[in-house]
Amino acid sequence: MSTEISVAEMRAAHKRTAPFLHNTPIMSxxxxxxxxxxxxxxxxxxxxxxxxxxxxxxxNSAVLAKELKAKGVVS
Known part of the structure; x- marks a missing residue:
């Protein structure tokens, strides 16, 4: 199992979690x-x-788990 996260995976995680989170500022x-x-x-x-x-x-883990459960998971 790879521990690297692709840009596509990051974008998918953002899309899943964005409705539940605040946009927080970046400061210097x-x-x-x-x-x-x-x-x-x-x-x-x-x-x-x-x-x-x-x-x-x-x-992200909770939402992803819910999506996987809805699809059905076989191990």
Missing amino acids: SENINEKVGVPVLFKCEHLQKTGSFKVRGAL
Whole structure:
């Protein structure tokens, strides 16, 4: 089993989870950028309904499991 995720898989996960999530901002800090010498961007996932970035993976797994269950799974 490959652990690599394709762009198509990322887009599919986004499509599955988007209706349930907030669009969170991406911010930058001039102070931090100057200290480290490169631009640093912060994705503010703490502004999600749950206050955590972890909701994306958990929600994707739950929605995906529901879709697979509806199709039927054989192992």
